[in-house]
Amino acid sequence: MRPNQLLQAIGVELRMQIMTYLQTDQRAAYKAVIESLAPAKRLRPAFILEKPRAKQAEWLLEQLNTKSNEEVTAQIFQIWLLKGQAQMLITFLDAAEIAHDGKGEVTELPEVIADDKAEAAVAALLAAYPAKQAALYLYMFQQQRPGGWDSITKAIEARPELKLEA
Known part of the structure; x- marks a missing residue:
């Protein structure tokens, strides 16, 4: 199963747990992910980071669901597992x-x-x-x-x- 498929399969609760962990405990990694994904959508990272946390997580999850961002999704899982779990x-x-x-x-x-x-x-x-x-x-x-x-x-x-x- 590919990382973006895993993201869908784990359910809303675990997806949000991972996003919350990144937003609170791994701020530098979280910001780096936003900075790497925003330009592909012709957005400034600051535009995403100025939104409320829930909207940021929603946007990020939407990006991670795409096949083109599988490697980023895998990295997020690895950060959460290796550092948070x-x-x-x-x-x-x-x-x-x-x-x-x-x-x-x-x-x-x-x-x-x-x-x-x-x-x-x-x-x-x-x-x-x-x-x-x-x-x-x-x-x-x-x-x-x-x-x-x-x-x-x-x-x-x-x-x-x-x-x-x-």
């Missing part, structure tokens, strides 16, 4: 027994993740986080390697609550 990453990596720096950063991803470890990691995520958040993380994690990991795909497919529809 580090504990989610740690939960998954610990349960999957993937070595990391204690903050969720992995230097080398494994070639294979055993079925039982993938199942345990997915179960740990679902026990601690809402299904859509867990699903977004898993879909993004799968994109870290061409084709993802078969064991994680099986674990996702075994749980209807993790199915995201674009």
Whole structure:
């Protein structure tokens, strides 16, 4: 599933949670995204940034839904996951027994993740986080390697609550 499809599939509540996080906790990244997208619509970034936050988020989400902005959408997901949801990453990596720096950063991803470890990691995520958040993380994690990991795909497919529809 492509990033702009994921954005649609995660639902309004999680989309707004991500936008609010960017607007409040990652102001520099948020402003940089607006500055990169506004010129494509022949707008000055200041024009967007002067609007109320809700209108800014609405405009930004509209831009992120387009196929041409997939890379920006993926970057926003990565910022939110890596900086705002580090504990989610740690939960998954610990349960999957993937070595990391204690903050969720992995230097080398494994070639294979055993079925039982993938199942345990997915179960740990679902026990601690809402299904859509867990699903977004898993879909993004799968994109870290061409084709993802078969064991994680099986674990996702075994749980209807993790199915995201674009």
